[in-house]
Amino acid sequence: MARAKKTDDLDKLGLNSSITRRDFINTSLVGSGAALLSMSAPGKLNAASNQAELAKLGKDWTGYAGVGDYARSNGNTADVVNAAHGIRDSQYNYKGEIEDSGEIFDTVVVGGGFAGVGAAYTFMKEAEKQQTCLILDNHAMFGGEAKQNEFEVDGTHLTAPQGSNGMVWPPKIAEKYGLFHRYWHELGLPTDFNFQEVTGSQHNLSVPIDHYTSMYSERGGATTGYFFDNDKGGDWVVDPWANDFKDAPMSEQVKKDLVRLENYYEAPQRTDWEPWLDSMTYKDFITKELKCSAEVMPFVDKAFAAAGGGMGGDQVSAYAGFDFYLPGVRAYTDHFYSERGIDPADTQKLTLVSWPGGNTGTIRHFVKAMIPDAIAGGNNLREVLWGKINWQALDRNNQQIRIRLDSTAVHIEHKGDPKNAEYVNVVYHKGGKLHRVKARSVVMASGAWVNKHILRDLPLTHYDAYQQFFHAPILTVNVAVRNWQFMENLGIAAAQWFSGFGWYTNLRRQMVIEDQVDPLDPAKPTVLTFYVPYLHQGLPLQAQTIVGRNELFASSYRDIEIKVRQQMQKLFGMAGFDAKRDIAAIILNRWGHAYVAPQPGFYFGKNGAATPRNIIREGYGRITFGHSELSGQQLWSRGVEEGERAAKQALGII
Numbered sequence: 328m329a330r331a332k333k334t335d336d337l338d339k340l341g342l343n344s345s346i347t348r349r350d351f352i353n354t355s356l357v358g359s360g361a362a363l364l365s366m367s368a369p370g371k372l373n374a375a376s377n378q379a380e381l382a383k384l385g386k387d388w389t390g391y392a393g394v395g396d397y398a399r400s401n402g403n404t405a406d407v408v409n410a411a412h413g414i415r416d417s418q419y420n421y422k423g424e425i426e427d428s429g430e431i432f433d434t435v436v437v438g439g440g441f442a443g444v445g446a447a448y449t450f451m452k453e454a455e456k457q458q459t460c461l462i463l464d465n466h467a468m469f470g471g472e473a474k475q476n477e478f479e480v481d482g483t484h485l486t487a488p489q490g491s492n493g494m495v496w497p498p499k500i501a502e503k504y505g506l507f508h509r510y511w512h513e514l515g516l517p518t519d520f521n522f523q524e525v526t527g528s529q530h531n532l533s534v535p536i537d538h539y540t541s542m543y544s545e546r547g548g549a550t551t552g553y554f555f556d557n558d559k560g561g562d563w564v565v566d567p568w569a570n571d572f573k574d575a576p577m578s579e580q581v582k583k584d585l586v587r588l589e590n591y592y593e594a595p596q597r598t599d600w601e602p603w604l605d606s607m608t609y610k611d612f613i614t615k616e617l618k619c620s621a622e623v624m625p626f627v628d629k630a631f632a633a634a635g636g637g638m639g640g641d642q643v644s645a646y647a648g649f650d651f652y653l654p655g656v657r658a659y660t661d662h663f664y665s666e667r668g669i670d671p672a673d674t675q676k677l678t679l680v681s682w683p684g685g686n687t688g689t690i691r692h693f694v695k696a697m698i699p700d701a702i703a704g705g706n707n708l709r710e711v712l713w714g715k716i717n718w719q720a721l722d723r724n725n726q727q728i729r730i731r732l733d734s735t736a737v738h739i740e741h742k743g744d745p746k747n748a749e750y751v752n753v754v755y756h757k758g759g760k761l762h763r764v765k766a767r768s769v770v771m772a773s774g775a776w777v778n779k780h781i782l783r784d785l786p787l788t789h790y791d792a793y794q795q796f797f798h799a800p801i802l803t804v805n806v807a808v809r810n811w812q813f814m815e816n817l818g819i820a821a822a823q824w825f826s827g828f829g830w831y832t833n834l835r836r837q838m839v840i841e842d843q844v845d846p847l848d849p850a851k852p853t854v855l856t857f858y859v860p861y862l863h864q865g866l867p868l869q870a871q872t873i874v875g876r877n878e879l880f881a882s883s884y885r886d887i888e889i890k891v892r893q894q895m896q897k898l899f900g901m902a903g904f905d906a907k908r909d910i911a912a913i914i915l916n917r918w919g920h921a922y923v924a925p926q927p928g929f930y931f932g933k934n935g936a937a938t939p940r941n942i943i944r945e946g947y948g949r950i951t952f953g954h955s956e957l958s959g960q961q962l963w964s965r966g967v968e969e970g971e972r973a974a975k976q977a978l979g980i981i
Contacts (some may be wrong), residue, residue, distance in 0.1 A: 435460070
């Protein structure tokens with residue numbers, strides 16, 4: 328009887344419905360078993376067992392990936408994870424048969440995210456016309472985390488971000504802060520946008536134009552409902568910031584501290600405030616310096632992690648809080664720019680904006696500029712954003728920039744002593760085989776977690792520096808719903824909760840692209856995006872990242888789908904939501920190393936020692952490094968900036 332009840336419960340969530348089966352025809356999801364994974368318990372972590380031992384993952388783990396050109400590349404797919412873990416576990420036989428293509432490139436760029444395309448674009452601008460550059464990308468689609476998911480729901484085409492998302496806006500002000508890159512203008516991108524308006528709502532909802540700014544507080548301009556569990560299931564408190572959480576079921580001390588933290592703007596009282604902030608965690612700053620209760624941390628930790636810190640405030644440097652304009656340290660941000668002659672009032676004018684598919688729109692413009700016929704159509708926004716990919720055009724002979732997809736670099740080494748080698752051997756895995764090309768220079772635009780395994784002659788100084796980079800996992804879940812009447816019934820545009828799966832989601836006013844825009848009407852389909860961090864407070868930073876990553880990779884698509892449906896039913900069922908009826912499709916985008924999690928000392932070092940990131944930036948031999956983690960703040964512009972620097976270093980070598 329218990330088993331029958333469980334099946335009945337799953338049916339009520341829509342897991343055994345014909346709709347779900349239709350959505351998953353090509354992925355063999357429904358009824359499939361979970362991927363096998365054995366993992367050490369947090370208390371048993373040690374040097375010998377600090378990684379999960381994965382069986383080969385399959386399509387049932389990757390799950391439904393939507394429609395369009397991105398339907399083969401939703402986050403770290405099973406193929407990507409299997410290949411990456413093969414590198415980590417030394418599974419590739421480098422002494423076996425390797426197909427040498429005979430190709431020699433002036434520069435090989437490893438990684439096709441913003442750092443990689445930034446490096447390649449710089450190469451195109453600065454190199455001689457006869458010089459050539461190859462981008463190796465381990466995914467089925469270029470872009471790194473700057474990719475999108477696409478859905479067709481009841482005749483409506485919907486677009487949502489997989490990962491990289493949010494541009495600091497407007498450019499005129501953002502450029503003063505070093506939060507924008509001039510390549511935007513070179514690519515001919517707009518400096519002004521229009522955003523859709525809500526239609527069909529009976530409420531005066533405040534709907535933000537991005538996903539991140541409304542996570543922290545009322546600053547983001549969202550009508551937010553907070554869900555609090557109780558013995559009856561739970562209740563909503565709408566817009567609690569309006570009356571300082573008067574009606575919220577939390578202690579008076581937490582209410583007081585939340586409001587104080589949000590409004591704290593005391594300027595630094597010391598000249599060495601930057602290394603001082605970097606000497607402590609964000610939690611220590613809040614609890615020891617500002618004397619707030621530790622009970623406020625659950626209200627900021629997941630926002631901090633999801634928006635860029637990777638982990639919670641108990642492990643990440645307080646300087647990262649300054650970098651992300653977090654509560655309590657905003658005055659430090661204003662002070663920083665005031666010292667440089669920039670009006671602090673400008674910070675109040677900055678916001679985030681987003682293309683329909685996150686930062687995908689920007690990276691597609693880079694590719695269009697380098698390989699014009701790689702994206703069908705002309706150079707107008709609509710065609711660049713949604714034009715079909717011409718796969719053959721990406722990697723053709725006799726073009727200066729080439730992009731080779733599904734190509735995982737596995738072994739990179741100078742031919743001889745790095746100090747006087749004439750070229751670098753680059754071995755990559757593609758189509759079940761190992762291939763080799765030669766490069767006069769290499770730009771490593773891939774992440775620290777893989778670079779230290781790929782580079783076979785990496786100096787010990789650089790290897791030790793890379794050991795001080797820790798990376799946090801994030802799961803981006805895009806849920807296409809047939810309508811959002813349940814949010815309309817609650818009178819909210821965003822939701823936050825404190826137990827169960829996830830923690831936050833919101834409606835978003837999208838850009839109007841040449842009169843094309845998704846609907847924003849309670850009766851029509853939309854996509855709700857969930858950024859899910861994996862926090863395990865109480866463990867050291869490295870252990871937290873490992874346990875979180877294990878948890879992410881241990882879960883099959885179906886495991887997570889059940890959690891998503893259960894959580895949404897719990898939150899919104901009282902407002903008329905029915906998971907079986909209202910959810911059209913779910914796409915998971917797993918990012919095992921989504922963010923660098925900068926520990927105290929990451930930015931300014933300790934005891935006068937060089938920072939790990941500056942050691943890496945030096946490069947060695949014919950190899951340079953340019954990836955966004957080196958900045959500690961993984962904005963699109965910082966990634967491009969690091970790629971640009973590394974490409975110029977490489978061109979100086981050759």
